[in-house]
Amino acid sequence: MKIAVLVAEIGSTTTVVNAFDGIGGPCPRFLGQGQAFTSVLGGDVTVGLRGAVEDLRRHLGVSEISWGEMFATSSAAGGLRMSVHGLVYDMTVRAAKEAALGAGGILKHVTAGKMRRTDLKKIVEIRPNIVLVAGGVDYGERETALHNFELVADLGLDIPVIYAGNVENHDEVREIAEEKNLRLYLVENVYPRVDQLNVEPTRAVIQQVFEEHIIHAPGMGTVRDMVDGPILPTPGAVMEAAKVLKEAIGDLVVFDVGGATTDVHSVTEGSEEIGRLMVSPEPVAKRTVEGDLGVYVNMYHIVGKIGREELLREFPDLDSLLAGARAIPDTDRSKAFVERLTETAMLTALERHAGTLRQLYIATGKRTIAEGKDLTAVRFIVGTGGALTRLPRHREILARAAGYGKGMELFPKAEARVLVDNDYIMASLGALSRRYPDDARKLLLNSLHWEEGA
Numbered sequence: 001m002k003i004a005v006l007v008a009e010i011g012s013t014t015t016v017v018n019a020f021d022g023i024g025g026p027c028p029r030f031l032g033q034g035q036a037f038t039s040v041l042g043g044d045v046t047v048g049l050r051g052a053v054e055d056l057r058r059h060l061g062v063s064e065i066s067w068g069e070m071f072a073t074s075s076a077a078g079g080l081r082m083s084v085h086g087l088v089y090d091m092t093v094r095a096a097k098e099a100a101l102g103a104g105g106i107l108k109h110v111t112a113g114k115m116r117r118t119d120l121k122k123i124v125e126i127r128p129n130i131v132l133v134a135g136g137v138d139y140g141e142r143e144t145a146l147h148n149f150e151l152v153a154d155l156g157l158d159i160p161v162i163y164a165g166n167v168e169n170h171d172e173v174r175e176i177a178e179e180k181n182l183r184l185y186l187v188e189n190v191y192p193r194v195d196q197l198n199v200e201p202t203r204a205v206i207q208q209v210f211e212e213h214i215i216h217a218p219g220m221g222t223v224r225d226m227v228d229g230p231i232l233p234t235p236g237a238v239m240e241a242a243k244v245l246k247e248a249i250g251d252l253v254v255f256d257v258g259g260a261t262t263d264v265h266s267v268t269e270g271s272e273e274i275g276r277l278m279v280s281p282e283p284v285a286k287r288t289v290e291g292d293l294g295v296y297v298n299m300y301h302i303v304g305k306i307g308r309e310e311l312l313r314e315f316p317d318l319d320s321l322l323a324g325a326r327a328i329p330d331t332d333r334s335k336a337f338v339e340r341l342t343e344t345a346m347l348t349a350l351e352r353h354a355g356t357l358r359q360l361y362i363a364t365g366k367r368t369i370a371e372g373k374d375l376t377a378v379r380f381i382v383g384t385g386g387a388l389t390r391l392p393r394h395r396e397i398l399a400r401a402a403g404y405g406k407g408m409e410l411f412p413k414a415e416a417r418v419l420v421d422n423d424y425i426m427a428s429l430g431a432l433s434r435r436y437p438d439d440a441r442k443l444l445l446n447s448l449h450w451e452e453g454a
Helices: 045-060 089-102 117-126 143-154 167-180 200-214 220-226 234-249 299-306 308-314 318-323 332-353 394-399 426-432 437-447
Strands: 002-010 014-021 029-037 066-074 081-086 106-112 130-133 161-163 184-186 231-233 252-257 262-267 285-290 356-362 365-371 380-384 417-420
Touching: 002 045, 002 426, 014 045, 014 426, 029 045, 029 437, 045 220, 066 234, 066 426, 081 089, 081 117, 081 143, 089 106, 089 130, 089 200, 089 285, 106 117, 117 143, 130 143, 130 200, 143 161, 143 167, 161 167, 161 200, 167 184, 184 200, 200 231, 200 234, 231 234, 234 252, 234 262, 234 285, 234 380, 234 426, 234 437, 252 332, 262 332, 285 332, 299 308, 299 318, 299 332, 308 318, 318 332, 332 394, 380 394, 394 417, 426 437
Parallel strands: 002 066, 066 231, 081 106, 081 130, 130 161, 161 184, 252 380, 380 417
Antiparallel strands: 002 014, 014 029, 252 262, 262 285, 356 365
């Protein structure tokens, strides 16, 4: 059987392949999905990829499979580990974090101001795939970013470094990089002026550098030769899909509750009313990742957040549920338990992702300000990932995000609609959108069971 496009999602534990036909025509179709255990520890990720293709072949009921093009996303090889260093935490550091997270990065170390010896020791210990140095608005403070860049260069690590700070430092940064034989990527300032974010150029370069890194995972060089486009970090691919969807239907927030983490992607300008109250800028496309909110690897963190006594009232068999937990729950009781964890993970991640209104008391009286990401203009709450597409109560859980809170939080309003990535293909479509944006949009709307013009 000849398939038009195959998209592989190579994860740390599981490799998934999604097959699409009719790409480039009026009616693109999702054909099916196959999966297998990723084989990084076995020394060659292509073993897991071949296993996923074989699983797809069995599901399609055909004797063999070939394809015209292949695209890929990956979180294998530990994902995209990054350290980020800026000047002022609420300004350049926050802008650099937004760029890194939106590109699919996993932030292992973040600093503000001049780095110290302990910071440099931390960088050596965590062995990031990329170091991002920012700091200073254009033609503003220069010394901190230059100081930090020089310290990073002096470490002598074979790590690509992105400089996205004050443009006045470019000449010195180039000289230092040449002297230290450093792999340098110069990018536009992520915070060029006060109250202006410019994160997209840095996000694009991070994804480019990620692809150069990821081929060092066992067997990824072979995958790189098989793939017809860039290999994207899987969370970055979900963000790409979210952007495509926003252009198609409007402002949205996407939740992905996983076994180890919970990701939230929002694409919204926010409301004009809240915008007038904002004290600092936020990106249109924002991603947060909560490393303590996973319903399998990190389930005990969520149990602690809910409270053991409260859970025992709902689940008297709590200890046996915890002892028998599996990555994919396979009984009605275990599914109900994971649903409870999923709801808490999602709502906690929402609280951390969204901003709030605050009352300030000043000499002239009381003033209301807004801080953080404004989700009040969000029209759609989208669920992707295993928990929010496969658990029986997934739509009910997602609906909890609409109208949640006590009124001061900048959460989606009660009238926001729930949509589900029923085919579980958002990440694949993010990769597909790089070359076939119209097809990705149509396939995504199909997965959401959305009718054009709705």
